[in-house]
Amino acid sequence: MSNSTLKTYYIITYGCQMNEHDSENLAGMLENNGWIPAENEEEAQLIIMNTCSVRENADNRFYGTLGQFKKRKTEDPDFILCVTGCMPQQEKVQREIREHFGWVDILFGTQTLREFPQLLEARLRTGKKQISILADNPVLPKEEGAKRMHKHKAFVNITYGCNNFCTYCIVPYTRGREKSRSLESVVQEVRELASEGVVEISLLGQNVNSFRDGEGNTFPDLLRALDGIPGIERIRFMTSNPKDLSEELIACFRDLSHLCRHIHLPVQSGSSRILKRMNRRYDRERYLDVVRRLREACPDIAITTDIIVGFPGETEEDFLETVSLVREVRYDAAFTFIYSPREGTPAATFPDQIPEDVKHDRLNRLNEAVNEGAYAHNKALEGLTLPVLVDGKSRRDDRFYQGRTDGFKLVNFKADRDYTGEIVPVHLTECKTFSLNGEVEA
Ligand code: SAH
Ligand code: SF4
Ligand code: F3S
8 A cells, every 4th residue: 555655656658759758757847846756556656647549549548547546546545646648638538537537636738748746736735636738839948857767868859749630640639739949959958968978869759850940940950960969879860751851861861970870761551542641741652762862872771660551441452552662662670550540530530441350451461571571681680790779688588688779670688797878789699570689799
């Protein structure tokens, strides 16, 4: 049972890196106010559920977990449950929580994250429920105070929100309109991170390519400004929308010494007809052309992607075009998803929805094609020695450490000591579809 005099917290995070980083920010706010992390959910006096709503199974998991806390709330009046993230940004979910989960203490959204300390203070002082949700992003000139998961690598937000309105996607509705931070404030944050020992930064935005600050600086300008910061060995970014991937960005892969040779370039479908219905604003040819130009500028660049199968109206022919694109590009890895209708998005109302069994069958066939490519790329690395940034002990087996190559490949390896946070040469002895095995070279 919890001890009500101890201020302990636990954050449950679903969804993407934006949410992971928001959770780091929330942890920072709590610890500034004297809260300490609990060992586990059961011991925590306060729990935050940081939610995702990109696909339907995320919803189901959310309501399932939320329901489990009801008993805890009834038995322990001091226990505080907070819900944030992309779920409460939707009116339907706000209504659902009001009607069926009225015992939630603090409900706030992705755009009111910074209000959390005031909401918590008000809840503790008055004992009353607190709700604060906005429909659009406030501009955040500065970010500070995150409690970062790692000492050696950090997420850095560069844009918030999304303006693209792909017809299947809920994100523009949950994260509001796109806003860019200023180049100056991002550079300042990265300098501070470097002085604290961070060696790798991951720049975050739903579409980093459309970064443009008040001074007219573009994403390539930002990358160039970050490349010279002493101590920063690796720069990554995600995600990049193929529709506005510029020649200047491609040139960065050739010119910048710290930009990792990896790009996550979601294609979603290999059929131009489906891409049009998805409102992606590029077609198959343009996408393949971007890939060709990237590989011309940087021959060993690793390319990963996101793909959706079973989008409304997708015929077997459309699907086979996706498979043929996957074979042609030969991705290093791909996240593959079954189309999930999201209420409030245009595609959810399209009449020609695809039956579940067809979607599953396509997913299986697609994964086979993806895995063939991934295996071929990885197999070609066997016998090489590559620099690996060590993240820590392997989660599965603590006799091993794990880390990432420049191309974002997961490497499990044996080491004579703990090299966490360092970039070390690892000799790759066995390369599989999803990971590489190796040994540190002395
Ligand atoms: N901003 C990023 C994507 C964020 S969502 C981009 O544009 O690349 C991450 C991935 O989830 C998307 O790339 C897409 O493949 C998938 N996704 C989004 N909405 C979906 C839905 N309704 N059903 C299935 N997959 C979806
Ligand atoms: Fe969603 Fe499209 Fe925006 Fe990505 S670019 S977040 S897929 S609407
Ligand atoms: Fe999910 Fe919101 Fe990220 S819907 S994927 S947590 S932007």
